[in-house]
Amino acid sequence: MDKILVYLQENQSKILTDLEQLVKAESPSDVKEEVDRCGTEIQALFRKHLGVEAEVIPQSTTGNHLRFTIGDGESQILILTHFDTVWDVGRLSYRVEGNKAYGPGILDMKGGLVQALWAIKACQESNVLLDKKIVFLCTSDEEIGSGSSRSLIEEEARKSDVALIVEPPVARTGALKTARKGTALFDITIKGKAAHAGNHHEDGVSAVEEMAQQILFLHSLTDYAKGTTVNAGVAKGGSRSNVVADHAEIQVDTRMTSMDEGERITKLIKGTKSYVKGTTVQVEGGINRPPMERTEKTEKLFNLAKECGKELGLSLEEASVGGGSDGNFTAALGVPTLDGLGAMGDGIHAEYEHILIDQLPVRTALFAKLLARL
Incomplete structure (x- = not known):
C-alpha cells in the first residue's frame, strides 16, 4: 500500500x-x-x-x-x-x-x-x-x-x-x-406615495405593487438552459394594511456560468424601469464573485x-x-x-x-x- x-x-x-x-x-x-x-x-x-x-x-x-x-x-x-x-x-x-x-x-x-x-x-x-x-x-x-x-x-x-x-x-x-457559477447580488429600493387605504386610496402610489411587478420581471430572467438563475429571495414593503405602501425592498441573488452572461444580466437588472406610474426604483449591487x-x-x-x-x-x-x-x-x-x-x-x-x-x-x-x- x-x-x-x-x-x-x-x-x-x-x-x-x-x-x-x-x-x-x-x-x-x-x-x-x-x-x-x-x-x-x-x-x-x-x-x-x-x-x-x-x-x-x-x-x-x-x-x-x-x-x-x-x-x-x-x-x-x-x-x-x-x-x-x-x-x-x-x-x-x-x-x-x-x-x-x-x-x-x-x-x-x-x-x-x-x-x-x-x-x-x-x-x-x-x-x-x-x-x-x-x-x-x-x-x-x-x-x-x-x-x-x-x-x-x-x-x-x-x-x-x-x-x-x-x-x-x-x-x-x-x-x-x-x-x-458566479454570483451577483442586488438590493432594490422602491419608493411610492402613502395614503389612507380607505379614504384616499386614489391618492396613493403603491410601492408594493411595483415590487410585485419587479419580482415578475426578475424571475423572468432565469434561463436554465444557460445556467442562469435570478432569485428575489427577500421582499418586504409597507407599514400597515390600511396604508398604501410608500416603500418596498427586494434582495436578489443571481447565478451565472460565464462573465459575459453575468454582465448581460447585471445590465438588465440595473437598467430596470418602474412599471407603476409615480414610483421610483433604485438598484444597487453587481457581480461579487466571478464565475x-x-x-x-x-x-x-x-x-x-x-x-x-x-x-x-x-x-x-x-x-x-x-x-x-x-x-x-x-x-x-x-x-x-x-x-x-x-x-x-x-x-x-x-x-x-x-x-x-x-x-x-x-x-x-x-x-x-x-x-x-x-
Whole structure:
C-alpha cells in the first residue's frame, strides 16, 4: 500500500482530534472575537505539526486572516481555506455517530483545512520532496462574501502556479469541482406615495405593487438552459394594511456560468424601469464573485489529480456546481484552480453537516500526492 496513505491511516484518530479541536472553536463570520479565537487554535496546530508561525493579517471587523509559508522555491502553490462558519455559537455541537462526525463548519470547511495541514505533514514524515513554496492562506470571511480577503487572495494567486481549494467535494459522488457559477447580488429600493387605504386610496402610489411587478420581471430572467438563475429571495414593503405602501425592498441573488452572461444580466437588472406610474426604483449591487470557468489548464490539473486518485483506488469525477468559493477569484485571474479537495461528507449549511471519518486519511492522501506531483 501507498506509504503516505498508511501513515495517514495510522494517524486517523489524531487527525480527527485536531478537527474536533477546530470545530469546538466555533467561529461564526460576524463575531470577530470567536473567529480570532479559532484562528489561535489554527496557529497552534501549524506550530505543532509543521513548526511554522503565522503571518497574522489584522482586520478591524472580521476575523484576522492567517498566512503560513512552508518551504521555499521559485514557484509557489497556493492552498486556500476559510475558517468562518454560518452557525451561531451553541447552535450545533460536535458529536460522533458511527462513521460520521458532526459539528458547525466541520465539512465547510474545517475538515479540508485540517486535511491539507496533515497532507503536508505526511509528505514531510514520508520524506516526499516538496520543492516549491507553499502558501497556505486561511481567511475569515468567505461565508459573508470575502470582502476583506479578496484582495489578499488575488495577490497570492498572481504569484502562484496553481490554486488548490479545500472546500468539500460533491456529496456522495466525491467529485472534484472544475467549475462554479458566479454570483451577483442586488438590493432594490422602491419608493411610492402613502395614503389612507380607505379614504384616499386614489391618492396613493403603491410601492408594493411595483415590487410585485419587479419580482415578475426578475424571475423572468432565469434561463436554465444557460445556467442562469435570478432569485428575489427577500421582499418586504409597507407599514400597515390600511396604508398604501410608500416603500418596498427586494434582495436578489443571481447565478451565472460565464462573465459575459453575468454582465448581460447585471445590465438588465440595473437598467430596470418602474412599471407603476409615480414610483421610483433604485438598484444597487453587481457581480461579487466571478464565475469559475473550466479551462484547459483546469482540465490538466484535474487529470493530474485523477491519476493520483487511481493510485489510491479512487475513480475521480469532475463537476460544475452552483455555489461559489474563493476559487472563483483565482480562476478569474487565469490561475489553474482545482476545488473540492477537502473532506468527504454532506450537509453544507444544514443541521446534519458531517464528515465521513474513514475518508479522512484517503482524501488527505489524495491531496498529499497531488502536492508531490505538482
